[in-house]
Amino acid sequence: MCALPVVDFERELHRKYLSRFLNHRIPSYLLSMDTNRSVLAYFCIAGLDVLGETEKISGERKQQIVDWIYRLQIDNQKDLVSGFQGSTTLNTKENKDQNTPYKWGHIATTFSSLLTLLILGDDLGKVNRKGIIQSLRALQLEDGSFKGAIEGAENDMRFVFCASTISYILNDWTGIDVEKMIDFILKSISYDGGIAQGPELESHCGSTFCAVASLALSNNLHRLSNNQYKNLRRWLLFRLETGFNGRPNKPSDTCYSFWTGGALKILNAYQFIESDNNPKFVLMTQDRYGGFSKWVNSVPDPMHTYFGLAGLSLMKYENLEQVHCELNCTKRVHERLKTIHANWK
C-alpha cells in the first residue's frame, strides 16, 4: 500500500463551509437540490454537530431553522401524506396551512427533518406523531419495502431505512409490518454476502448500511444467520483499500467511510480494520476552502462533508463527537432522544 501524504484537518474551515450553506444563498448550480433543501440543511447541521460546533449557531438562528422545518410539516390524514416536505417548492401564500395537491410528506425528508429538529434542541413537541406513523403504513409495499412518497417515488432499501429511523425516533413501530420488512432485507442479500437495494440487485454499501441499520434499530440484528453475518462482515471488510469503496472494484469514495464503516460498527466488526490510510484518504478529499468531496480534487458538497466527518469520527479522529451510526446523529443527540422518549411515556 502506497503511503498517502499527511494533510491537516481544517476544523474551522469545515465549520465555515457548512455554516455558509446554511445561512447564505446556495449557488444556482445546485438547483437540482431544490426539492431536498431540508436534506441539505440536515447535512450541514449534522456535520456541525459532529464537529461539536452547533453551539456557535445563535439561539435566534436555531429557532428560525426549527420554525422553517416545522413549516414543512404536513398534517393530512385524509390522503395519508403526513410528514415533512423536503422544501417550500410548492408552498404559496395562497395555499398556506391548507392541504392542497402534492403537498405531501416524503419519507426521506421526514427522517432528516426529525433529526434536524433534535440536533437543534427541539423536543419534537409539535410533531404530528400519530399522523406520520399512520401515513408511513401507506408507504410499505407488499414485498416489505417502502416507497418514498404516496405517489411518484420508487421503492428500495433507502426508504426501508428512513421508515425505520422515523419509527425509532417517534418510538412507535406500528407503522411498519416489521416481519415483511425483515423478509425484504433478507431477500436482498446477494450471493457475495453484501446487501443490495432490493432482491437480486448488486450489493452496495449504501443499501447494506440501510439494511443493517434497519435491523439494528428494530432490534432484529439476530435475524441474520451466523453464515449471513460472517459473509456480510467479510464483504464489508473487503471494501477497505486506500479508503472505503461502495462495491467491489469501484474506487474509494469519502461517503463510504461512513456507510461501510458504520455498517461494520453496527455489526460489531469495526475493530478489525485499523488502517492509517483511511483517515488520510478522507483528508485528501478535504477542500482547501472547507468541506469534503467524493474523490480527491473534486467539488465538495454538504453530503460528503457530513459523511466524511462522521467517517472520521468512527476512526476516533481529532476529538470529533461520537456518532450513533444507526440513526445518523451524534451519541449526544441520541441520548437526548431517549430522554424525550421517557417523557412521552
Place this chain on the structure above:
Amino acid sequence: MSDSSSDECDTQHVLFKNRPEWSDVTPLKQDDGDEPVVLIDYTEEFEDCFDYFRAIVQKKEYSDRALQLTKTAASLNPANYTVWQYRREILKSLGKDLHEELDYIGKVILKQTKNYQVWHHRRIIVEWLQDPSKEKYLTEEALAKDPKNYHAWQHRQWAIKTFNLYDEELAYVDQLLKEDVKNNSAWNQRYFVVNNTTGFTEQILNNEIDYTLGKIKLLIENESSWNYLRGLLVHDKKGISHNKKVADFCETLYNEGNRSPFLLAVIVDMCSEQLTYDGGDGDSIYTVMRAKELCNDLATQYDTIRAKYWVHMAETIEKQAKEQDIQDTSSSTK
C-alpha cells in the same frame, strides 16, 4: 403532440410571464417564510417557470400548455418528483401518445443517467404501455457510458424480470465481462440470469465454474470473479471444499506461488468448512493447522490492512476445532 416543440432546442428561452398564451394565469410566488434556510440562488428562468407551475398545480389544469410547462420545469430540475407526477397525470388525462413520451424520457435519461426520478418515469410509462421492447437498448446506451450505473441495471433487471426478456442476456453479460472482467455489476447480472432461467443444476454449475475459473485465470486479483465462484459453490451440495475442480485449481495456483488474498481466503474457508462438516478429515489438505497458517500469512504479509480480522479468524477456527474435538470425543465414548 403539441408540446413537441422541444424546449431544449429553443435558442432563446421566453419567460412564461412574457408568453401571450399564459397571460390569463396569475403566477404564484414561492412562500419561503421570513427567514429561509439553505436558500438556493434561483435563476430568473427557474423562478418564472415554477411560479407558473405552482399556479397550474393549484388550478389542477390538465392541458397541452401545462404539459409543455412540465417539460421546461423538468429540464430545470429533473429531480423534482412532483413535476414528473403531475406530468403523468396530464398525459393520462389528455390521453397522449405514450410512445412519444417514451422517446422524450429516453433522451432525458441519456443526459441524466443517474437520476432516480427520470428512470421512475420511464418505468411507469413502460408499465402503462406494456411495451418493454426498447428497454434493453436504452439501458445498453446508458451502460455504454458507465457499465456500473446502478439505476440502469436496476431498470434493466426490472424489465427483464417483468416481461421475461432473458433471451440473449447472458451473451450481453459475457460481452461486458470481455470488456472488463472486473465489472462487478455484470457478474451480478450473470447470477441473476442463471438463477432465473436454468437455475444452478449440476450441469449448469459445472459450466459456470469452468467459465469463472477461466476468468480468474485471466486476472487473479479480481474480487468479483472470486465472489461469483463462492456464490456458485453455495449451490454445490457437497459444499465449497469438495469440488475437485475448484480445489485443484486453487492448489495449482497456490503451488505456483500465488498469494492473492482472494485465493488464500477461499482456502481458509475450505478448511473452516471441513471442520464443521466432518470434524476434520485426517487425510484432507484442509486442516485447522493450514487455516491458521494461511490466516497468519494474510495478517502479516498478504492482507495486512485486515490483519486483525485474520488473527480473529485464526482464533475462531481454532476454538471451533477444539469444540468439535470435545464433541467428537464425547460422542465416541458414548
